[in-house]
Amino acid sequence: MALKELSSLEKFLGLKKHNKYSTQGDNKVPVLQSNNGPMVGLLTVCSHLVNEAKRPELLGTSTEHRAMVHQWLEYRVTKVDGCTREEAKTVLKDLNLYLQDKVYLAGNCFTLADALMYYGLHPLVVDLAVHEKEHYVNVTRWFDHLQHYPRLRHHLCPVVVLRNRVYIGGHH
Amino acid sequence: MTKEDAQGSTAEETQSKKGLKKQQKEAEKAAKKAEKQAKLAADQQGTEEDDFAKDQYGIAAMVQSQQKLDRELVRVQDLTPEMADKVIWLRARVHTSRAKGKQCFLVLRQQQFNVQALVAVGDRASKQMVKFAANINKESIVDVEATLRKVEQKIESCTQQEVELHVEKIFVISQAEARLPLQLEDASRPEGEGDEDGRATVNQDTRLDNRVIDLRTTTSQAIFRLQAGVCMLFRETLTKKDFVEIQTPKIISAASEGGANVFTVSYFKTSAYLAQSPQLYKQMCICADFDKVFCVGPVFRAEDSNTHRHLTEFVGLDIEMAFNYHYHEVIDSITDTMVQIFKGLRDRFQTEIQTVGKQYPSEPFKFLEPTLRLEYTEGVAMLRQAGVEMGDEDDLSTPNEKLLGRLVKEKYDTDFYVLDKYPLSVRPFYTMPDPSNPKYSNSYDMFMRGEEILSGAQRVHDPQLLTERAIHHEIDLEKIKAYIDSFRYGAPPHGGGGIGLERVCMLYLGLHNIRQTSMFPRDPKRLTP
Numbered sequence: 156m157a158l159k160e161l162s163s164l165e166k167f168l169g170l171k172k173h174n175k176y177s178t179q180g181d182n183k184v185p186v187l188q189s190n191n192g193p194m195v196g197l198l199t200v201c202s203h204l205v206n207e208a209k210r211p212e213l214l215g216t217s218t219e220h221r222a223m224v225h226q227w228l229e230y231r232v233t234k235v236d237g238c239t240r241e242e243a244k245t246v247l248k249d250l251n252l253y254l255q256d257k258v259y260l261a262g263n264c265f266t267l268a269d270a271l272m273y274y275g276l277h278p279l280v281v282d283l284a285v286h287e288k289e290h291y292v293n294v295t296r297w298f299d300h301l302q303h304y305p306r307l308r309h310h311l312c313p314v315v316v317l318r319n320r321v322y323i324g325g326h327h
Numbered sequence: 328m329t330k331e332d333a334q335g336s337t338a339e340e341t342q343s344k345k346g347l348k349k350q351q352k353e354a355e356k357a358a359k360k361a362e363k364q365a366k367l368a369a370d371q372q373g374t375e376e377d378d379f380a381k382d383q384y385g386i387a388a389m390v391q392s393q394q395k396l397d398r399e400l401v402r403v404q405d406l407t408p409e410m411a412d413k414v415i416w417l418r419a420r421v422h423t424s425r426a427k428g429k430q431c432f433l434v435l436r437q438q439q440f441n442v443q444a445l446v447a448v449g450d451r452a453s454k455q456m457v458k459f460a461a462n463i464n465k466e467s468i469v470d471v472e473a474t475l476r477k478v479e480q481k482i483e484s485c486t487q488q489e490v491e492l493h494v495e496k497i498f499v500i501s502q503a504e505a506r507l508p509l510q511l512e513d514a515s516r517p518e519g520e521g522d523e524d525g526r527a528t529v530n531q532d533t534r535l536d537n538r539v540i541d542l543r544t545t546t547s548q549a550i551f552r553l554q555a556g557v558c559m560l561f562r563e564t565l566t567k568k569d570f571v572e573i574q575t576p577k578i579i580s581a582a583s584e585g586g587a588n589v590f591t592v593s594y595f596k597t598s599a600y601l602a603q604s605p606q607l608y609k610q611m612c613i614c615a616d617f618d619k620v621f622c623v624g625p626v627f628r629a630e631d632s633n634t635h636r637h638l639t640e641f642v643g644l645d646i647e648m649a650f651n652y653h654y655h656e657v658i659d660s661i662t663d664t665m666v667q668i669f670k671g672l673r674d675r676f677q678t679e680i681q682t683v684g685k686q687y688p689s690e691p692f693k694f695l696e697p698t699l700r701l702e703y704t705e706g707v708a709m710l711r712q713a714g715v716e717m718g719d720e721d722d723l724s725t726p727n728e729k730l731l732g733r734l735v736k737e738k739y740d741t742d743f744y745v746l747d748k749y750p751l752s753v754r755p756f757y758t759m760p761d762p763s764n765p766k767y768s769n770s771y772d773m774f775m776r777g778e779e780i781l782s783g784a785q786r787v788h789d790p791q792l793l794t795e796r797a798i799h800h801e802i803d804l805e806k807i808k809a810y811i812d813s814f815r816y817g818a819p820p821h822g823g824g825g826i827g828l829e830r831v832c833m834l835y836l837g838l839h840n841i842r843q844t845s846m847f848p849r850d851p852k853r854l855t856p
Contacts, residue, residue, distance in 0.1 A: 285713055285730055315714030321733040323690075 163309035168208035213267045223261040227268035235275040254293035273301040380453040387498040403437040426461035439545045444492040466503035472496035508537040515544045549682035560671040570619040575608035588630045601627035609647035613821045619648040640849040647823030654785035657822040662698035689837025699744040720750040732777020747771045756800040759785040775834035783824020790814045
């Protein structure tokens with residue numbers, strides 16, 4: 156899964172050279188061999204790719220911005236990956252509250268945080284029923300925005316998001 | 328004195344001091360008791376002495392039809408300001424009674440109507456009478472003679488707001504036990520309110536165990552009057568369309584819908600089944616030239632489902648009719664009947680709908696004229712557009728049915744619609760296949776608020792095709808020989824469908840459990856009351 160992500164990220168960044176990745180350990184942590192030794196971990200590899208593509212703004216423009224982006228990347232790897240159904244509910248609830256008044260996760264522009272959170276949340280969102288997608292309305296809005304972001308989606312299937320509210324009131 | 332002695336003597340002293348104190352206390356107690364007894368005796372004497380109104384109240388002898396009283400009992404709903412200053416008799420239940428010094432306020436209730444009544448110490452009523460009135464158990468039935476008076480300030484808590492009764496005589500005709508298994512106020516409270524204020528609501532099992540009391544709430548009265556209305560409108564509409572009401576047997580020799588969900592009864596030396604639907608007999612009546620028939624009767628399904636919408640016994644409203652050339656004639660007739668029922672409820676039972684809405688608020692029921700009819704393939708397409716994955720010939724699961732209901736409501740703004748041309752593979756063996764596409768059939772389902780209320784179809788009226796379909800479904804031909812035989816002597820093309828009375832009421836009112844619209848529901852866990 157992580158390898159597909161990295162391949163999509165390469166395509167998004169417009170990198171001509173496609174790296175060969177290997178995995179390590181039970182959690183299939185991606186590893187990239189380089190001249191300076193092996194790079195282990197999804198975040199490490201992604202940051203490296205961003206720098207290679209000369210798109211450092213995707214990691215944040217100011218110190219605070221970079222910190223925010225990094226915080227979301229951490230969130231992805233620690234809270235989202237491998238979470239149970241119960242944990243997923245908490246993640247979606249928190250995210251829904253956070254995204255109430257924001258278009259992107261960090262700052263006012265697209266960053267690597269959005270890309271990796273989109274990849275990471277896809278397996279959660281794809282299984283949501285229509286009424287759940289309506290319940291987490293801000294997550295759904297952000298998700299729909301991201302999955303239409305040019306050249307980002309690649310290996311993931313599009314999730315259907317209805318334009319109009321179908322469930323009025325609580326009962327479904 | 329030695330220390331011991333000293334201690335001893337002080338011990339003795341304290342002993343005697345203690346003893347004295349004890350004696351004193353006992354003496355006080357005895358004195359108090361004597362006082363109390365004397366007071367009680369005085370009171371009793373007092374009550375006996377001063378009760379000039381002895382004959383104006385009390386517990387009446389059990390009504391064993393001892394006498395024919397030519398007395399008119401006025402209905403609570405008729406108590407209006409126009410009747411002010413009249414002396415009237417009425418019989419009602421004591422809803423509440425509250426004493427306040429020399430007065431007692433009663434609320435007397437009759438079905439959905441209630442009125443305030445006042446028993447006050449004066450030249451008509453004695454202190455003892457007021458006390459008696461205040462102590463009448465709730466729900467007791469009383470006969471009251473009173474003067475009707477207008478009030479200056481509206482009594483908001485009663486249905487009769489502009490009048491009150493000044494009681495002159497009050498007799499208990501039937502006394503209720505002091506402890507009620509549930510309080511009517513709690514049973515009438517909306518769910519949300521109960522949680523907020525910390526006041527009780529009554530859960531469903533308690534209600535059903537004590538149905539006689541639960542049915543007295545204004546909401547229950549309204550629900551079942553509306554249900555009676557559905558039955559009445561069903562009969563009225565179909566009779567106007569020249570349908571004939573028939574009665575079909577419920578003890579039958581072969582399971583009509585398949586052997587799985589049928590109740591077996593012992594029948595003398597053999598066994599028989601309780602009818603799962605009047606299907607076979609409706610069709611036989613068509614073959615017997617009754618042309619258009621309907622029947623209202625119990626349906627028994629031994630389905631071990633404990634859901635919000637399944638009962639083991641419910642009332643089926645069934646329709647069957649011969650048609651000329653196309654089964655859509657049948658669909659049009661059924662949908663028109665349903666629309667007439669909805670209109671009739673909306674126009675003639677608005678009070679009941681509002682009453683139910685106070686405890687169970689919901690959106691009013693919406694429908695289109697002519698009724699919306701979608702093809703099954705369209706429904707599947709709408710679901711796929713919303714992200715649901717399903718095959719062309721798959722049956723609709725309950726969640727998908729509900730989602731489709733929502734999508735249809737959003738797109739067409741209707742709570743009632745027909746889904747036509749179901750896949751043949753998911754329908755019973757007697758369903759007529761589609762002439763142009765063997766994968767589909769001339770069958771349809773109707774939905775209210777996204778839940779299925781009717782399943783119907785054009786029936787196979789040709790004995791040869793019927794036999795083929797039965798073989799295809801691996802049904803034992805011996806068991807349905809009589810059924811197939813009924814089509815061998817000329818049978819018109821026909822179709823029909825059946826609806827569940829309880830489900831229609833539940834969905835029309837926007838309620839969420841079918842036990843609310845069944846007076847004495849039957850499910851796998853409940854056989855009484």
